[in-house]
Amino acid sequence: QHTIVMTGASRGIGRVAAEHLLCRSPDVHLLVVARGSSGAQLAAELATGGHTVSHVSADLCSLPSVRSAATGIRDRLDKGELPPLRGFVGNAGTQYTNALTETPEGFESTFAVNVLANHLFVRLLQDRFAAPARIVITASDTHFGDFRHNMGMVPGPAWKSPDVLARTGAFPEPDTxxxxxxxxxxxxxxxxxxxxxxxxxxxxxxxxxxxNPGFVPGTGLARNAGPVSRFAMRRILPVMTLTPFATRRSAAGRYLADVVLGTTQAPTGSYVDRGRADRSSQESYDPQRERELWDAAEQLTAAYAAGADGLSDDF
Incomplete structure (x- = not known):
């Protein structure tokens, strides 16, 4: 038996992936991370059929909440309440209608959820993984920033110092x-x-x-958008799954499970585009930026990683 910790399992591709993981890996103990009381209901729904599912509560917009969840998982592993940890799936993600939404700790919310929360989970669980283990982070082909990958629906990335990106107002006209x-x-x-x-x-x-699941209409990613955008994501854009441009939610979730289970061959550091390992954008290979982001993420999460029992600073 082994444990896989997963965020973003309550809806969309994450829900589909969770169901695949449980059906295809009978020995897995799936530990879902969810906000508030929703985790208990999610765990109960996923456990139907005799699967082993538990939950931990966390608000990914709050790094203290992430720390609490991760340290709770560490404690359960140490007490033998969970089988060995073999996976972490950082599938949760968010997108806002501005760049001014702020977490209680003063971070820009998109960066906090999509970057810092995952990093803090990895940092706090790093010494509890039992090899062979796999960390999977859900990315997006919007990082290419070209028409071919998102048909102009999402602007390309505008890289800046990570210390700037972590705060609100990093981009022009931040209220848009x-x-x-x-x-x-x-x-x-x-x-x-x-x-x-x-x-x-x-x-x-x-x-x-x-x-990278590709463009998947009908997920909860647009939940913070205006009513017109939400209607389009739910009712209009799903027809694009009939074209090669978009991915059905069922397929995207299955592909994610394939990556987590190792069915898709992908060495460490890989970028998996739906069902196969591929090259990400040229801009995404930049060792200097990678080191700078690492240093910044370490600094920005240090206060929440400090003091965890057995946590090593050498990583």
């Missing part, structure tokens, strides 16, 4: 939807940078892989 979408694509570029750093720094036997 364009700025919010730029924050999203930039955060997904940052996720790739961190995956490359994890591949360099994690011990042998613990892989880190980025997964």
């Amino acid at each position: 939807t364009t700025a919010g979408r730029t924050a999203y694509s930039t955060s997904k570029l940052a996720a790739l940078y961190l995956v490359h750093e994890y591949a360099r720094r994690l011990p042998a036997g613990i892989d880190a892989v980025a997964y």
Whole structure:
């Protein structure tokens, strides 16, 4: 038996992936991370059929909440309440209609959820992984920033110093939807940078892989958008799954499960585009930016990682 920790399992591709993981890996104990009381209901629904599912509460917009969840998982592993940890799936993501939404700790919310929350989870669980293990972070082809990958619906990333990206107002006209979408694509570029750093720094036997589901209409990603955009995502854009441009939610979730289970061959540091390992954008391979982001992420999360029992500073 083994444990897989997963964020973003309550809806969309994450829900589909969770169901695949449980059906295809009978020995898995799936530990879902969800906000508030929703985790208990999610765990109960997923456990139907005799699967082993538990939950931990966390608000990914709050780094103290992430710390509490991660330390709780560490305690359960140490007490033998959970089987060995073999996976972490950072599938949760968010996109706002501006670049001014702020977390209680003063971070720009897109960057906090899509980058810092994943990093803090990895940092706090790093010494509890039992090889072979796999960390999978959900990325996005919006990081390419070209028409071919998103038909101009999302502006490309606009990289800046990570200390600037972590705060509100990093982009021009920060109160606009364009700025919010730029924050999203930039955060997904940052996720790739961190995956490359994890591949360099994690011990042998613990892989880190980025997964791109492609454009998947009908997910909860547009839940913070205006009513017109939400209607389009739910009712109009799903027809695009009939074209090669978009991915059905069922297929995207299955592809994610394939990556987590290792069915899709992808060495550590890989970028998996739907069902196969591929090259990410040229901009996403930049060792200097990767080191700078690593240093910034370490600094920005240090207060929440400090003091965890047994946590090593060498990583």
